[in-house]
Amino acid sequence: MGSNLLSIYETLLAHYGELHWWPAETPYEVMVGAVLTQNTAWGNVEKAIANFGENLSPESVANADFERLAEIIRPAGFFNQKARYLKAVTAWYAKYGYDAPAVRREPLAKLRAELLSTKGVGHETADSILLYAFGFTTFVVDAYTLRLCDRYTIGAGKSYEAVKSHFEEALPQSSNVFNNFHAVIVINAKEHCRKKPMCDGCPLSGKCERYGL
């Protein structure tokens, strides 16, 4: 099974190349994007982030008037809820002085537990922050990962933690591999393995049991 996952990764990577995720300038911008992308398309997140202008910093979000913050992030949808979440994630970051190296010095399990107990942070958001903002070796599972597991019959289980463990045990313990694998799963799901799959041209079509179904 491990070699199967590795072969999926290598096939997708050969096709799409390294995608250099996450598209952000700073660890804090990754954190903001990970919260804002919940239940919305990435294009809406980009509009919300652009609204910050030069003021996308933990200090400016921590000090921002709540209504003003909600207005800035309005394009991302659920803006009142997400403004609360951004304030909460930023308060978590404040414990480390808004200092990414200080976060990186802490144990992964401790940070993950802290984030999972932060308002608005579920498993996918926590792991996205830890992997893409801080470079921890923690695999991100999202709806696209679950779809791939289902269609490619990877047999990784159904729960978030089961799928995450399955990938982590099968792959080299490398944040670079985890980073790229999640990214190529997402791009392949957008280009081919859509809700209604477009299997022609899918790099996995040669081995996928659901090809053409």
Ligand code: SF4
């Ligand atoms: S061959 Fe079709 S079902 Fe299988 S991964 Fe590709 S797009 Fe999805």
